[in-house]
Amino acid sequence: MTKTPKMPMENPDPRPPAPQGVPLLDLKRQHAPLREQMAAALAEALDDGRFVLGPEVTRLEENVAKYCRVPHAIGCASGSDALLLALMACDIGPGDEVILPSFTFFATASAVTRLGGRPVFADIDPASFNMDPAAVESLISPATKAILPVHLFGQCAPMDALCRIAKAADVPVIEDAAQAIGAEWDGVRAGALGDMGCFSFYPTKNLGGAGDGGMLTTAKADLDDKLRLLRGHGMRPRYYHEVVGINSRLDSFQAAVLNIKLAHLDRWTAMRQANAARYHEMFATAGLDRVLGLPSAGSRCRHAWNQYVVRVPNGRRDRLRKHLGEAKIGTEIYYPLGLHAQQCFAHLGYGPGDLPETDRAAEEVLALPIFPELTAAEQALVVEQTAAFFHAATGGHAIPRPNFLKRTAARKKTA
């Protein structure tokens, strides 16, 4: 008996299959359409042979300066080094105090201690997670030598108030803009708001390289000159050292990748913003705004949404995270412990209750996927699984129906 060859079955449902999980970040989706362009640029940099501070780096410095609307941009090896160099340019040393948030990545504070300075931690505004100007003002002392706000999760700190406090104290403002390239405060870009801006090109950032990289920005020609000197061992001319600097230079391969990606940054930021707006609507539709703290953009901000961070109160954060993990949904906790409570800073003498909003945030925050290429169906899965968790956790009282995806689909059909 001869078998009739089987025709491939046509999929009767033209809709894409429902997602089986959601990654916290998927750079493959971002890089796939740019792969050939990036490979060609890398090959060109290889053939060129000027691997450290080559022409691609100069071009990136010009491009970033233009993007941040600031006269000078100086490439360096990482965001951590950008912070260190900025503090070195302010001559921070033993006995000097720098006011900064405790609710941030470690590098913000370690840059101060590496120079012998003392980090003085200010508490945060619970709505934005950014440094509270009233707290900063109360910490100003004769030893204060700089204020170092962080534009956390992609949203600018309240820069007008912070710059006013800094001006009254006659100290510089260094922006930690590692998470906030393209963010704005009152229409001014991050990196152009203080005396110097520090950026990171770590791959998870909104403008991420294919490795480590960093950039400083400044409007001041004397700081531009000093930062360029400091990043190259304080050497000028060759083998003559004016000051003791460090070796912190950006390489041509990173710059080649970043020059290509920078052209897409505004489009990606708009996609992040759209994702944040969609989460907001979906969480509200599911009634989850009653049990979760949802992030929002302040009216004076252009939020770059490097992270979408919700608050999960009442001690449920870790259980929700476990539930989402079991549903293959990626999440992260930025940050589980304030810097003031870290073992390495025990000598600074902070104790329980010194920074209550920082402690509360560390217990409640949970970052959900927000990367530009995230799909609406993936977001719906995140919201549906969150609803399922709260439905079970509240015995069905707070969140009556977890079938969020189906209801949304049904509503769309009838619309």
Ligand SMILES: Cc1ncc(COP(=O)(O)O)c(C=O)c1O
């Ligand atoms: C707020 C903040 N500051 C500084 C850094 C340090 O940047 P890098 O990892 O490039 O050294 C990061 C990056 O993780 C960051 O998020």
